[in-house]
Amino acid sequence: MRGKFKWPEGVRCACMITVDFDGPSHEIGRKLRPLGINSWGRYSARRGIPRYMDLFEKHGIPSTFFVPGYDAEYYPATVQEIHRRGFEVAAHGYLHEGWELGDEEEELLTRTHRILTELTGVAPVGWRSPSGRKTARTMRVLKKLGYVYDSSDKDYDLPYMARIDGVRLTDMVEIPNNTYSLDDFPWFKFSMTPASEVLVHWKQEFDSLYAEGGFFMLTFHPRSGWGSGNPSRARIVEDLIRYIKQFEGVRFYSVQELARWCLANPGEFE
Amino acid sequence: MPQATACWPDGQVCGVTVTVNFDAESVDLHEVAKENLYGRFSYGRYGMRAGVWRLLDVLRAQGVKGTCFVPALDAENHPQAVEAALKDGHEIAARGYAFEDHSKLGDAEAATLAKAHAALTRIAGRAPVGWRAPHGLLSPATLGHLADLGYRYDSSFQDDDLPYVMRTAGGKDIVELPTHQMLDDSTLYGPRHGHDRVIKTWKEEFDALYGCGLFVNLVLHARGDYGSGRASRARVVDEFLTYVQRRPGVFFMTCAGMAEWWQQRHPQSEAAPV
Numbered sequence: 001m002r003g004k005f006k007w008p009e010g011v012r013c014a015c016m017i018t019v020d021f022d023g024p025s026h027e028i029g030r031k032l033r034p035l036g037i038n039s040w041g042r043y044s045a046r047r048g049i050p051r052y053m054d055l056f057e058k059h060g061i062p063s064t065f066f067v068p069g070y071d072a073e074y075y076p077a078t079v080q081e082i083h084r085r086g087f088e089v090a091a092h093g094y095l096h097e098g099w100e101l102g103d104e105e106e107e108l109l110t111r112t113h114r115i116l117t118e119l120t121g122v123a124p125v126g127w128r129s130p131s132g133r134k135t136a137r138t139m140r141v142l143k144k145l146g147y148v149y150d151s152s153d154k155d156y157d158l159p160y161m162a163r164i165d166g167v168r169l170t171d172m173v174e175i176p177n178n179t180y181s182l183d184d185f186p187w188f189k190f191s192m193t194p195a196s197e198v199l200v201h202w203k204q205e206f207d208s209l210y211a212e213g214g215f216f217m218l219t220f221h222p223r224s225g226w227g228s229g230n231p232s233r234a235r236i237v238e239d240l241i242r243y244i245k246q247f248e249g250v251r252f253y254s255v256q257e258l259a260r261w262c263l264a265n266p267g268e269f270e
Numbered sequence: 271m272p273q274a275t276a277c278w279p280d281g282q283v284c285g286v287t288v289t290v291n292f293d294a295e296s297v298d299l300h301e302v303a304k305e306n307l308y309g310r311f312s313y314g315r316y317g318m319r320a321g322v323w324r325l326l327d328v329l330r331a332q333g334v335k336g337t338c339f340v341p342a343l344d345a346e347n348h349p350q351a352v353e354a355a356l357k358d359g360h361e362i363a364a365r366g367y368a369f370e371d372h373s374k375l376g377d378a379e380a381a382t383l384a385k386a387h388a389a390l391t392r393i394a395g396r397a398p399v400g401w402r403a404p405h406g407l408l409s410p411a412t413l414g415h416l417a418d419l420g421y422r423y424d425s426s427f428q429d430d431d432l433p434y435v436m437r438t439a440g441g442k443d444i445v446e447l448p449t450h451q452m453l454d455d456s457t458l459y460g461p462r463h464g465h466d467r468v469i470k471t472w473k474e475e476f477d478a479l480y481g482c483g484l485f486v487n488l489v490l491h492a493r494g495d496y497g498s499g500r501a502s503r504a505r506v507v508d509e510f511l512t513y514v515q516r517r518p519g520v521f522f523m524t525c526a527g528m529a530e531w532w533q534q535r536h537p538q539s540e541a542a543p544v
């Protein structure tokens with residue numbers, strides 16, 4: 001790693017365990033009804049989210065839940081519960097739009113922003129793109145709405161100050177994630193890898209990132225099907241947390257918490 | 271050993287249903303016409319000639335009564351397989367007439383369900399009380415039609431770890447017995463994973479569900495391509511059931527038995543999604 005970085009005093013590795021809510025919005029956005037095999041987004045609010053809130057509390061892990069606006073409308077009590085229990089609620093599209101939005105984009109970002117703000121009483125300050133799609137326009141709108149971080153780009157292994165139209169910002173940071181390797185869905189949608197083998201892979205990812213820059217960001221989905229809501233997959237997330245905790249200087253952050261530290265200490269990490 | 275949970279019968283830890291989707295020519299006929307059901311389009315027929323008999327042998331040896339979801343067209347073409355399953359004490363449940371996509375039937379859906387219901391009732395000698403969606407696809411009207419025909423449960427959703435009760439638009443209740451992708455043989459055999467990976471996956475899934483005292487709904491297919499009808503794969507089913515049976519507090523039920531028991535103990539219903 002060529003970048004300059006230094007985490008807060010005593011921290012050797014900043015870890016984030018993040019959850020993309022992805023309830024029925026994912027299917028509704030693709031014109032599928034949440035019935036039969038397409039009901040697995042319903043699993044998030046019914047089982048996955050409560051299971052992970054309990055797991056995070058048990059292990060003292062702060063976390064960020066990225067919530068599509070439609071799912072927040074569908075399951076308002078669940079989103080309020082996430083907030084009430086002290087986890088961060090951040091934005092994740094309205095209908096988990098995995099397509100080009102064009103001129104609709106600003107309205108959709110604003111709509112989800114309003115829904116989440118009204119539900120929790122706190123305006124979200126972070127966003128993650130659904131399906132990994134993002135445009136130059138996205139950042140301009142997020143900035144206008146007062147967001148301080150985006151967690152969508154796959155172009156680095158450390159946070160960095162966000163750029164809009166080529167200009168380096170001082171009040172917005174990019175906290176990258178990697179959905180090829182440190183996201184659950186490719187393993188459970190494409191390769192159908194047994195959970196125990198995914199755990200081995202994630203531990204190896206952690207080992208290398210701990211040895212290098214000390215920035216570890218896991219993304220998973222609490223749904224059934226290609227998500228990790230069910231017990232066998234929650235078990236590997238718990239095993240991974242236990243594994244990471246054995247290392248010296250590990251600290252778990254919500255994405256917002258790390259973003260705010262980055263903004264307050266721009267000279268330390270870039 | 272995990273603690274017995276409040277949702278199961280006294281002292282029991284984990285309820286298991288074993289299901290076999292017959293899915294024979296009714297599936298292949300979506301690809302080709304009847305006169306072309308040869309070569310690569312004969313995997314469905316394999317299920318009725320060979321696969322289902324092996325799976326019935328495994329279930330008999332294991333002492334497990336399961337549920338067979340049978341497209342009515344396949345029942346008409348292979349009544350001897352249905353009779354053999356009934357003779358062994360298994361339940362016969364419905365799975366469409368000719369493996370239709372129920373999300374696209376529109377106004378024809380009620381008649382299609384009624385036709386399949388009548389055919390299966392005639393061949394099995396009793397009316398089915400359970401249904402599993404072909405392709406896993408339903409319309410917002412499906413559950414209501416099923417309830418009107420007297421069905422007590424559906425087993426097509428993937429949204430929970432336990433059975434639950436849904437209230438259909440017509441006000442009738444129907445039990446859902448949810449499945450899970452990784453406890454469906456086609457999920458792994460479809461992309462050509464081997465036996466070792468399948469047994470490893472099933473054991474991991476079972477261990478985690480058993481550890482939480484939840485519901486295990488194993489989905490098998492009789493077919494020769496992505497199903498468990500081949501000799502080597504029937505052995506995987508046998509090994510898995512042996513593994514499951516060794517755990518204390520495991521109990522097996524047919525889907526009909528599970529749905530009935532669940533609804534008696536947990537009658538409260540929630541609105542079905544549309």
